[in-house]
Amino acid sequence: MTSPTDIGAALQQDGGEGGAPEPFGLGSSPLRSDALPKALGIYPYAADLWAEGLLWGAVLRSPHPHARIRGIDTSAALALPGVHAVVTAADLPPGPDGGPDGAPAGPIVADRPVLAAGVVRHHGEPIAAVAADHPDTARLAVGLIAVDYEPLEAVTDPEQAFTAPALHPDGNLFRHLPLRTGDPDAVGEIVVEGLYQVGRQDPAPLGAEAGLAVPRPDGGVELHLSSTDPHGDRDRTAACLGLEPDRVRLVVTGVPGATTDREDISFQVTLALLALRTGRPVKMTLTREESFQTHTSRHPALLRYRHHADAEGTLVKVEAQILLDGGAYADVSAEALAAATAFSVGPYVCPNVFVDAWAVRTNNPPAGRMRGEGALQACFAYESQLDQLAARLGVDPVEIRRRNAMATGDPMPTGQAVTCPAPVGALLEAVAAEPLPALPVDDPDAEWLLPGGPGGAGDPAAVRRGIGYAVGMVHMLGAEGEDEVSTATVRVSGDHATVICAAVDSGQGFATLARQIVQTVLGVSEVYIAPADSDQSIAGPSARGRHTWVSGGAVERAALMVRHQLLQPIAANFGMSVELLQIADGKITSYDGVLGMPVAEALEGKELWATAQCRPHPTEPLDESGQGDAFVSIAFCAMRAVVDVDIELGAVRVVEMTVAQDVGRALNPRQIEDRIEAGVAQGVGLALLEDLRTEGGVLQNPSLTGYRLPTALDTPEVRIAALLEERDVVATFGAKAVSAVPAVVAPAAVAAAVRAATGLPVGRLPIRPEDAVAV
Amino acid sequence: MLPASLDEAVDALAATPAAVPVAGATDLMEAVNAGRLRPAALVGLGRITELRGWRYEDGGTAVLGAGLTHARMDRPDFAALIPALADAARTAGPPQVRNVGTLGGNIVTAAPAGDTLPVLTALEASVTLARAGASREVPVSHLLTGLDPVRPGELLTWVRVPLLHAPQVFLKATGRSGPARATASVALVLDPARRAVRCAVGAVAPVPLRPLEAEAWVAGCIDWDGSREIDPAATAAFGEYVAAACVPDSYGAEGAWEAVTEGPSAAAVRLRRTVSVLARRALGRALK
Known part of the structure; x- marks a missing residue:
């Protein structure tokens, strides 16, 4: 057996600390700084935290998807020895009418109570919480809380939500977004129609939600959580507790997997409330079961499409109806709906587009953010439609896509011109040109x-191979006028630099990237990335691929300001302007290479600080006909899936996925490949395995046995055909976000191959x- | 409690009848962690080395220790003895589970999708239940159906399996490439001495099912004296026969009576198709 130290040594060698120089700066692929501790199992996550004299929390959850709470009796739980506090909605600040309303919160619309007040709207909704001196005591006490439920009829079919009685004072419709452009009477020679369904994918992070709350002497509370949005979570927590934001401090611990917003607001507010109530950590x-119940999943969707094309296969008109099941609470449904609507035609040009899209409230588990929310569901539908069109015309699926492909400058159905690079045709060429994997007969x-x-049970005689193509797109950064901003501080002291930025590295690799940026700008190899907490200045959530652009931009600007401070006296000394000096290979040299000095010498005894912000150009909301410049930039990806299907048993194995992606600029090629592999794995999971099933609103498989995540055997070989580097001139370093778009395209490609x-x-x-x- | 021998373990159980014997704990700890089970005491079987191997008896029977792990059963020496059991052990789960999960544990848990259970049923295996000062022999099928359950204070010690020296196959359908719970499984063994085919279907019912008529019929279709050939049409018919015998029309339907009058439910049709393909392939492989 290989001992941990052997692995450590091997990893360190790989990282280059032994012989070869460590990869340095942008464009190289240094090892993640947390790779070694994570591989060794010594990386601390929230579940590993400890404080002297701590109490254990546990939550009572609703067994009903929809019920009225007639009464809650906590006396038996409170009487249990070892129980320190039991809290319900009545312990949170009262609502506008003076009665308890459970302190509703949420990312866009505050409609989700921290603890249910009066009504439960989904299976597993938190109702009460207990703090006790032992986890078993806490769970036992939870079982002793008597809740008098009046079960109500659950609305679980999103199509019923329109006519069902309102499940919430805000109504059942989160958003209706119509999109109308072009001539409604246009008709194509060929018409293909389809109805498409997408199930409920769960982020199923490896680590379940965990956290530690410590009361502060000033009446505030310090939360140690694996949050991916420290400031947003702090502000929402403070608002729910009726505290000023400054009295809540949120310290980000190791994030055990995040492809979505990490902590749910109910969990962290309840935790803080228990700490404030008991005065103890x-x-x-x-x-695992609670984790499935409480965090948001991907929006299940129903999409009805009609594509009109001329005899050559050029799109004439696209009509669509899109229905997203947002579950019990709004969360980011409005934003997901905007993406589904704006990208309803995909990376293709079509002059006439008529779409109606709705996101509705049901008694199903709440849906929220998850890589490519909205864009993914639409991608499966429009790519399936293009396959149908190709089959009808007898044209190659790649050819039909090429004929309609969008290019830079083309308009989207929202009226926004795609000003960023849109190399859709080139991406298709790249995947189609790759050699195919060998067949068993070869x-x-x-x-x-x-x-x-x-x-x-596989039988080679019953196995058929299929090849499918898909192209997709996803927007980066907040859309529809959301204020995108991030702040970073760079400090250089002696021979090392420090980056202070509240952008959470949830595994996407931002910390590595920040290190590379500072190395490139300042020529300093030792860069320390300070852990994130909410006392630092705001950087925003780790979502929508925004940190590479927004926080990366802030780090770059701060580093450039430090660089200016560093070079100015030297330039004066050399008698030239700062612009004529460059930093490379640890040395500062003049443009002609005559004058120079090592960076270390220039930095000696100095301490330089700078803070900078990055705020990309603003966007605007989509209007009542779905028009507007709603997105900052868009990333594209093309994939080819090769699958083997046992047509008698219906077993599918994805043999290989070939990917060509529009990355703008590859800042860390290895990290990009890792992100593509992760996206493909998640997409293949959605395509073949992952489905969080509900029966009458009740979760059927909330366990890692029942909810089938792809294992190493289910995950295909991922072949990177091309990382197309056509720089996006407005983006930081010209780079595009890379994580979401592979997850968006992979399910459509697998479906095409199975077809x-x-x-x-x-x-x-x-x-x-x-x-x-198929027999 | 951590007894070092079988006798100590049996005595420990006699002294504390509420204690739960534990070997690999892959099922037990899951139940404990989920709060479904809170055993008063545990009797750890990990130190009883004699249960981790096997021996032969009367030339024709292998006596398998209940503590045999799935990983051990997958090794070539064991696979040569009882191939179907090795197949089942190989697909029973990820390596972490197969390294500690035991044969005895799989039987006692008696999960509908337990992978070794259809094999043991098809082999007509029996188990030894030991208690202080006595032990008894119970057919696996009686144990699983609850006809003759494990009594308090009893410990499952040995599994008696006939050695048939003929092809055996275990196939399962999971709908994925990675290790997973079976949606249906088929174990099929040939018994040339008795000119019999024995088959059991797992995961479609709470216990493995034996399609006895289909077995008897197909045994008559095989040329036992020659090269054991069979008409491909008979193989296909056997698959259908097994599926019809093991999956009722009302499978998965809510109101059983209503469903019967309307023919097989959609779920029954799907499951029958899967079982039929598995049984056909299993017979095909066994006679190849």
Whole structure:
């Protein structure tokens, strides 16, 4: 067995601390600084935190998807020895009418109570919480809280939400977004129609929600959480507790997996409330089942499409109806809906587009942010439609896409011109040009992994191979007028630099990138990234691929300001302007290479600080016909999926995914490849395996056995055909966000390949075995 | 309690009948962590080395220790003895589970999708239940159906499996490439000495099911004296026969009566198709 120290040594060698020089600056691929501790299992996550004299929290959750709470009796729980506090909605600040309203909060609309007041609207909604001196005591006390429920009829079909009685004072419609452009009477020679469904994908982070709250002597509270939006979470927590934001401090601990907003507001407010009530540190770790119940999942969607095209396959008109099931609370449904609507045609040009999109409230688990929210559901539908169109015309699926592909400067259906690079055609060419993986007949001696896995029931005679293509797009940064801003401070002292920025590295690699930026600008190799907390200046959430651009931009500007401070006296000394000096290989040299000095010498005894902000150009909301410049920039990706399908059992194995992505500029190629692999794995999971099922609003599989995440055997070989570097001139370093778009495109590509293998329509994700049986 | 021998373990159980014996704990700890089970005491079987191996008896029977892990059963020496059990052990889960999960644990947990159970049912295996001063022999099928359950104070010690020296197959459908719970599984063993085919279908019902008529019928279709060939049409018919026998029309339907009058439910049709393909492939592989 390899001992941990061996692995450590190997990793360190790989990182280059032994012989070869460590990768330095932008464009190189240094090892993540947390890679070693994470591989060794010594990286601290929130669940590992400890404080002297801490109490344990536990939450009572609703067994009903929809019920009125007639009364809550906490006396038995309070009487249990070891219980220090029991809190309900009545312990939170009262609502506008003076009665308890559960202190509703939420990212866009504050409609989700911290603890249910009067009504529960989804299975697993928190109702009360307990702090006790032992986790078992806390859970026992939770069981002793008597709640008198009056079960109400649950609205679980999003199509019923329009006519059902209002489930919430805000009504059942989160947003209706119509998009109208062009001639409504345009008709194409060829018309294809389809109905598409997308199931409920859960982020299923490896680490369940956990946190520690410590009361502060000033009446405030300090929260240690794996938050991905420290300032937003702090502000919402303070508002729910009726405290000034300054009295709440949020310290970000190690994030155990995040492809979404990490902590839910109810969890952290409850934790803070228990700590304030007991005056003692309180720790809470959710079980896997609770984690599935409480965090938001991907919006299940129903999409109805009609594409009109001329005889050559050029799009004439697209009509669509899109329905997103937002679950019990609004969360970011409005934003997801905007993406689904604006990208409803995909990276194609179409003059006439008529879309109606709705996001509605049901008694299903709340849906929220998850890589490419909205864009993913639309991508599955429009790409399926293009496959249908290609089949109808007898044209190659790549050709039909090429004929309609969007290019830089083309308008989107929202009227916004795509001013960033849109190399859709080039991406398609790149994936189509890659060689295909070998077929088992080409290499009969090799042991082939058949659908069904090793030692499975696979029979080579029943296996069919399919190849499918898909292209997709996703926007970066906040949309529709959201104020995007990030702040960073760079400090250089002696031979090392420090970056202070509240941008959370949730695993996406921002800390590594920040280090590379400072190395490039200042020529300092030792760069320390300070842990994030809410006392630093605001950087915003880790979502929508914004940190590379916004926080990366802030770090760059701060570093440039430090650089100016550093070079100014030297330039004066040399008798030239600062612009004529450059920093490379640890040395400052003049433009002609005659004068120079080492960076270390220039920095000696100095301490230089600078803080800077980055705020990309503003956007505007979509108007009543879905028009407006709503997005800052857009990223594109093309994929080719190769699948093997056992057409008798319906087992599917994705053999290979070939990816070509528009990255603007590859700032850290290895990290980009990692992100693409992660996106592909998540997309393949949605395409074939992941579905958080509900029955009458009640979760059916809230466990990692029931909810099937892709394992190493389910995840395909990922071949990177191209990372196209066409710089986006307005973006920081010209780079585009890379994480979301692979997850958006992969499900559509897998569906196309299964369609090719089986000849079946495949209108539903995930593709169940019975949807792939073709005999 | 951590007894070092079988006798100590049996005595410990006799002294504390409420204690739960624990071997790999892959099922037990999941239940404990989820709060479904809070055992009064545990009897750890990890130190009883004699249960981790096997021996032979009367030339024709292997006596397997209940503590055999899935990983151990997957090794070539064991696979040569009882191939179907090795197949089942190989696909039972990820390596972490197979390294500690045991044969005895799989039987006692008696999960509907337990992978070794259809194999043991098809092999007509029996188990030894030991208690202080006595032990008894119970067929696996009686234990699983609850006809003759484990009594308080009893410990499952040995599993008796006939050695058939003929092809055996275990196939499962999971709908994915990685390790997963079976949606249906089929174990099929040939018994040339008795000119019999024995088959059990797992995961479709709370216990593995034996399609006895289909077995008897297909045994008559095989040329036992020659190369054991069979008409491909008979293989396909066997698949259908097994599926029809093991999946009722009302499978997955809410109101059983209503469903019967309307023919098989959609879920039954799907599951029958899967079982039929598995049974056909299993027979095909066994006779290859």
